[in-house]
Amino acid sequence: MKQISKLPNIETNIFTVMGALATKYNALNLSQGFPNFKSDPKLIELVSQAMRDGYNQYAPMAGIFELREQIAKKYDLLYQSTYFPESEITVTAGATQAISCILTAFINKDDEVIIFKPAYDCYEPFVELNGGNTIDIQLEAPLYAINWELVKQKISPKTKMIVINTPHNPSGRVFSKQDMMQLQALTKDTNIIILSDEVYEHIIYDDAQHQSACLFPDLKERSFVVGSFGKTFHNTGWKIGYCCAPKDLMEEFRKVHQFNVFCVNHPIQKGLAEYLKDPEMYLGLPKFYQEKRDLFLNLIKPSRFKYLPSKGTYFQVLDYSEITSEADTEFAKRLVLEFGIASIPLSVFNTNHLDNHVLRFCFAKTDNTLKQAAEILNVI
Numbered sequence: 507m508k509q510i511s512k513l514p515n516i517e518t519n520i521f522t523v524m525g526a527l528a529t530k531y532n533a534l535n536l537s538q539g540f541p542n543f544k545s546d547p548k549l550i551e552l553v554s555q556a557m558r559d560g561y562n563q564y565a566p567m568a569g570i571f572e573l574r575e576q577i578a579k580k581y582d583l584l585y586q587s588t589y590f591p592e593s594e595i596t597v598t599a600g601a602t603q604a605i606s607c608i609l610t611a612f613i614n615k616d617d618e619v620i621i622f623k624p625a626y627d628c629y630e631p632f633v634e635l636n637g638g639n640t641i642d643i644q645l646e647a648p649l650y651a652i653n654w655e656l657v658k659q660k661i662s663p664k665t666k667m668i669v670i671n672t673p674h675n676p677s678g679r680v681f682s683k684q685d686m687m688q689l690q691a692l693t694k695d696t697n698i699i700i701l702s703d704e705v706y707e708h709i710i711y712d713d714a715q716h717q718s719a720c721l722f723p724d725l726k727e728r729s730f731v732v733g734s735f736g737k738t739f740h741n742t743g744w745k746i747g748y749c750c751a752p753k754d755l756m757e758e759f760r761k762v763h764q765f766n767v768f769c770v771n772h773p774i775q776k777g778l779a780e781y782l783k784d785p786e787m788y789l790g791l792p793k794f795y796q797e798k799r800d801l802f803l804n805l806i807k808p809s810r811f812k813y814l815p816s817k818g819t820y821f822q823v824l825d826y827s828e829i830t831s832e833a834d835t836e837f838a839k840r841l842v843l844e845f846g847i848a849s850i851p852l853s854v855f856n857t858n859h860l861d862n863h864v865l866r867f868c869f870a871k872t873d874n875t876l877k878q879a880a881e882i883l884n885v886i
C-alpha cells in the first residue's frame with residue numbers, strides 16, 4: 507500500500523535521536539529538556555491520594571474547576587490579570603496538546619503563521635497539517651534579538667497568527683517589555699492571534715520579570731497563553747498543562763479540544779489543584795534554577811566554550827567555535843561518541859539549518875551531574 511505523507515519533510519526529531527545515542531553510548535544526557543532529580547514528594551502524595559480517593563474516571567472537559575480556579579489565582583497574583591475559570595482557562599495534556607488544538611482551531615488553508623527561529627519543533631508540523639504556511643524570522647546568535655521592523659514587513663493580509671516563546675527554548679533569551687510593546691503595536695487593529703508559549707514562565711533569572719502576553723491589554727485580547735505543569739514542577743512525563751485566552755477564542759479552542767482528548771488525567775489535576783494553593787511552589791523556582799545555571803557556568807569557566815548566560819529556561823547555549831569548525835550536528839554526535847556527553851545542535855531549529863556553531867545543554871540536573879558534565883567539557 508502506498509500513502510502520500512502529510513508531513514513529507516519531518517524526520518525523527520532531534521530529542522529522540524540524541525536521547526537514543528546517549529543511551530547507546532551510555533553518555534551523560536544533557537540533551538532533552540527534563541530534570542534528572544525527583545519531583546516534590548508532597549505533590550506525588552497528593553496525586554496518589556487522589557487516586558486512592560477514587561478520582562480515576564473522566565474529568566470535566568475543560569479541567570476540574572478547582573484547578574482552573576488555582577490557575578486563575580496565579581494569574582491574578584503574578585500579573586494582576588483576570589481569567590475566568592469557567593470560560594477562559596482549559597487544562598490540557600501538556601503544552602503540546604494546547605498548541606496543537608490552538609493551531610487546529612484557527613489555521614485554515616494558506617493562512618500564514620509567523621514563527622521565530624530557532625523555534626521549538628512542534629509549531630511547524632501543526633501549521634502544515636492544517637494547510638497553513640509558516641513564515642520564518644531567523645534570529646541570530648548570540649543575542650537572538652528580534653528586528654521588529656522585519657516582523658512588520660512579514661505581516662501580510664494572510665497572517666493569521668504569530669507564535670512567540672518567552673523564556674525562549676532553545677536560546678534562553680527572554681522577551682523584554684519593549685518587545686511585547688512592539689508586538690502589541692504591530693498587531694493592534696488586526697485579527698492576528700498570538701500564541702504565547704510561556705512554559706518556562708517561572709524559570710527566569712537575574713531578577714527579570716516574565717513579560718506574559720496577559721500583561722498587555724491589547725495583546726491579551728488576541729492571545730492564548732500556554733503553560734506546562736511538567737516544566738514547572740519537574741514532572742515532564744505527566745504531560746499536563748493549560749491555556750488561557752479570552753472567552754471567544756477559548757470557545758473555538760474547546761471545540762477542538764473536546765474531540766482531541768476530551769479531558770485530561772483526573773488524579774493529577776486533583777493533586778495540582780491542592781499543591782498550587784501554596785504559591786511558594788513556583789515562586790522559588792527562579793532561585794533554584796539560577797543556582798544551577800551559575801554552578802554550571804562557574805564549573806565550565808576553564809573550558810574553551812564561549813557563552814552568554816541563559817536569561818531564562820533551563821537551557822544554556824554554548825559556542826564551540828574556538829574548538830572546531832565542524833557542523834554542529836557532527837560535533838554533537840562526536841561529543842557523545844568520543845567524550846560521553848549529549849547535547850542538542852541548534853541548527854535543527856533554524857531556517858535552512860543555519861549553523862552558528864552552538865549547542866544547547868540542559869542544566870535541570872543534579873549538582874553531581876553538572877560536575878561530571880563540566881569535567882568532560884573542560885577537556886574538550
Ligand SMILES: Cc1ncc(COP(=O)(O)O)c(C=O)c1O
Binds near residue numbers: 539600601671736737
Ligand atoms: C518551548 C516549549 N513549548 C512547549 C513544550 C512542551 O511542553 P509539554 O511537555 O508540557 O507538552 C516544550 C517542551 O520542551 C517547550 O520547550
